[in-house]
Amino acid sequence: MKRILKVLTIILSISLILLGCGQKQATESKKETSKIDFGGKTMNVVATSEKYKKLFDKFAAETNSKVEFLSMSSGEVISRTKAEGKPMADLWFGGGIDAFMAAKKDGLLEQYEAKGSDKIKEGFKDTENYWLSKGITVVGFLVNENVLKEKGLEVPKKWSDLTDPKYKGTIIMSNPAISGTNFGAVAGILGQKGTEKGWEYWTAFNKNVDFYSKRGKDPQEKTVAGEFGIGIIPVDKSAFDAAKKHNLKVVYPEDGIPWIPEGVAIFKNSQATDIAKAFEDFILKPENQQLIAELDGKDGAQMVIDGSKGSDLGLPKDKLLKEDLASFGNERSAILKKWKELVGDK
Numbered sequence: 132m133k134r135i136l137k138v139l140t141i142i143l144s145i146s147l148i149l150l151g152c153g154q155k156q157a158t159e160s161k162k163e164t165s166k167i168d169f170g171g172k173t174m175n176v177v178a179t180s181e182k183y184k185k186l187f188d189k190f191a192a193e194t195n196s197k198v199e200f201l202s203m204s205s206g207e208v209i210s211r212t213k214a215e216g217k218p219m220a221d222l223w224f225g226g227g228i229d230a231f232m233a234a235k236k237d238g239l240l241e242q243y244e245a246k247g248s249d250k251i252k253e254g255f256k257d258t259e260n261y262w263l264s265k266g267i268t269v270v271g272f273l274v275n276e277n278v279l280k281e282k283g284l285e286v287p288k289k290w291s292d293l294t295d296p297k298y299k300g301t302i303i304m305s306n307p308a309i310s311g312t313n314f315g316a317v318a319g320i321l322g323q324k325g326t327e328k329g330w331e332y333w334t335a336f337n338k339n340v341d342f343y344s345k346r347g348k349d350p351q352e353k354t355v356a357g358e359f360g361i362g363i364i365p366v367d368k369s370a371f372d373a374a375k376k377h378n379l380k381v382v383y384p385e386d387g388i389p390w391i392p393e394g395v396a397i398f399k400n401s402q403a404t405d406i407a408k409a410f411e412d413f414i415l416k417p418e419n420q421q422l423i424a425e426l427d428g429k430d431g432a433q434m435v436i437d438g439s440k441g442s443d444l445g446l447p448k449d450k451l452l453k454e455d456l457a458s459f460g461n462e463r464s465a466i467l468k469k470w471k472e473l474v475g476d477k
Contacts, residue, residue, distance in 0.1 A: 167193070167194045167195075167409055168194065168195045169194050169195055169196040169405070169406055169409075170195060171195060171196065171197060172196055172197070172403060172406060173196070173197040173198070173199055173403065174196055174197070174198050174199070174221045174222060174403040174406040174407060174410065175198075175199045175201060175219075175220040175221050175222070175401075175402075175403070176198055176199065176200055176201065176220055176221065176222045176223075176224055177201050177203050177208050177219065177220040177222070177223045177224065178200055178201075178202065178224045178225050179202070179203075179204065179224075179225040179226050179311075179347065180202070180225065181200055181202065182426055182428075183224065183225075183423070183426050184200075185422070185426060186414070186419065186422055186423060186426060187200075189419070189422070190409075190410055190413050190414075193413070194406070194409055194413075196406050201219065201220055204226065204309045204310060204311075204346070204347050206230065206306075206308045206309040206310070206311075207309065208223060208226065208230065208234070209230055209233060209234055209237070209239070212234070212239050212398070213237060213239070217400070218239070218398035218399065218400055218401040218402075219398070220398060220401065221397065221398060221401040221402060221403040221404065221406065221407045222395070222396075222397060222398070222401075222406075222407040222410060223240075223394065223395065223396045223397070223398060224265070224395050225265065225393050225394070225395075226311045226393060226394060227268070227310070227311015227312060227314050227315055227391045227392075227393065227394070227459075228262070228264060228311070228391055228392040228393065228394045228456065228459060228460075229311060229314050229315070229318070229391065229459040229460060229463045230311055230314075230394070230463075231257075231261075231262040231394035231396050231460075232257075232262075232459060232460020232461075232463065233460060233463050233464070234262075234396065235257065235259075235261040235262060235396075235460070236460065238399065239398065239399055240261045240262060240396045240397065240398065240399055241261075241396070241397035241398060241399045241400075241401070241404055241407070241408075242259060242260050242261055243260055243397055243408050243411060244260040245260075245263060245408070245411035245412050245415055246412040246415065247412065247415030247416065248260070248263055248411075248415060250415065250436050250437075251263055251264065251415075251435060251436055252435060252436065252437075254392075254456050255392055255435045261396060262394045262395065262396040263394070263395050263396075263411065263415075264392040264393060264394055264395070264435050265393050265394070265395050265414065265423055265427075265435070266392070266393050266423065266424070266427050266429055266435055266441070267390050267391065267392050267393065267429070267435065268311070268312050268315065268365040268366075268367075268390065268391050268392075268393055268429065269365070269366050269383075269388050269389070269390045269429070269430070269446060269451070270312055270313070270315055270316045270319070270363065270364070270365065270366065270388065270389040270390065270391075271363075271364060271366040271370075271381060271382055271383045271384060271388065272287060272361055272362065272363060272364070272381070272382040272384065273350065273351055273354045273355075273361070273362040273364045273370055273373070273374065273379055273380075273381055273382075274286050274287070274354070274360065274361055274362075274379060274380040274381075274382055275354050275355070275357055275359070275360050275361075275377075275379050276378070276379065276380055277357065277378070278301065278357055278359065278360035279301065279360045279361075282301065282360070284297060284298065284301065284360065286380060286382065287361060287382065288382065288384070288385050289384050289385050289386040290320065290332070290384050290386050290387065291332075291386055293336055293339060293361070294332065294335035294336050294338075294339065295339075296338070296339065298339050298360075298361065299338065299339045300339070300341055301339070301359055301360035301361055302336075302339050302340050302359065302360070302361045302362075302363070303340070303342075303344060303349065303350045303353055303354065303358070303359040303361070303362050303363070304316075304340060304343055304344070304350060304362075304363040305343060305344045305345070305346065305347050305349060305350055305363070306343040306344065306345060307343075307466075307467065307470060308467050308470070308471075309345055309346070309347065310347040311347075311391055311393070312347060312363075312364070312365040312391065313347075313363060314391070314459075314463070314466075314467075315389050315390060315391030315459075316363060316389045317333065317466060317470060318389070318391075318454070318458070318459055318462070318463075318466060319387070319389025319390070319391075319452045319454055320332055320333065320387075320389065321333075321466065322452065322453075322454050322455060322458065323387050323452050323453075330469065330473070333470075333473060334473060337473055337474055337477075340474075340477065341477070342477045343474060343477050347365075350362030350363055350364050351364045351369075351370060351373060354379065355373050355377050355379065366381060366383065366429075366430075366444065366446075367427065367428045367429045367442070367444070368428030368429070368442045368444065369428060371444060383445075383446065383447055383450060384450075385450065387450060387451075387452045388446075388447070388450045388451050388452060389452050389454075390451055390452065390454065391459070392435070392456065395411060395414065397411070415436075417438055417439070420436055420438065420439040421438075421439045421440070423439070424439040424440060424441045424442075425441075425442075427441060427442075428441075428442050429441050429442060429444070430442055430443065430444040430445070430446035
């Protein structure tokens with residue numbers, strides 16, 4: 132009897148092993164058959180930077196698709212899409228969330244709940260699934276100390292320093308209607324100080340600025356070139372690399388650091404909506420979240436989804452302003468209208 136039981140036990144073990152192997156093969160076969168293949172179809176992407184090419188190349192390889200880039204700022208995306216009456220691309224990747232909120236309000240975005248979006252922290256995705264965030268941009272100063280020394284000026288440490296008349300003509304900032312980063316700065320200070328005191332601040336600040344650039348990259352590039360002493364910039368690894376290479380200084384303002392989420396969205400009625408949806412699913416996988424964090428070169432990636440680690444740039448998170456993200460979309464038009472009245476054609 133014992134021998135029979137032993138034989139039966141061995142047979143049962145072998146059967147379980149064979150069953151397991153069969154299930155594994157079936158699973159692998161299912162995975163193989165469910166692999167996405169877009170047959171070489173192209174997805175057009177509006178992106179603020181081509182530094183994410185490695186991410187898109189990986190996606191293209193995995194899905195048998197192609198990716199074409201159109202480099203454009205957030206403000207330009209909205210104005211051109213509205214003017215042309217049709218989507219200029221399939222996917223919108225990067226840029227201040229204020230522009231995405233405005234685009235949703237204008238009916239320019241496709242509604243889609245990406246797989247894995249339940250892992251995104253509250254406030255970093257649209258409640259109706261029209262956009263999601265890939266990370267945050269924090270705003271600070273890039274300082275060319277040589278330029279300031281020539282003028283007998285010290286390095287500013289606070290936003291309040293920038294209203295001192297002695298800095299007149301030394302500051303460059305992008306137009307917040309064009310730059311999501313600098314819209315974040317304007318809205319952040321208004322939120323911190325309140326509407327009345329906030330506009331008093333920007334009125335004083337405006338007196339020290341000769342013109343507002345039309346490209347988001349200008350403040351960093353022109354400060355590096357020595358055309359200005361202080362640039363209002365998105366603080367990321369590229370800023371620290373530029374500072375190290377050109378003997379400049381990156382400053383996190385001590386009286387509060389404005390920040391703004393960066394969005395990802397699909398344009399409504401685009402030609403490759405299917406590929407864009409697959410891309411949103413793709414970027415929410417843990418390994419791709421980590422790749423984005425590395426390519427972003429920012430200190431705030433981990434604020435959106437737990438687990439991905441960004442660059443360690445010494446960001447003092449206790450100095451980040453408390454911001455009402457909903458107001459970025461609701462008040463965008465009013466803020467930009469007031470800004471235009473304030474600065475005129477600078």
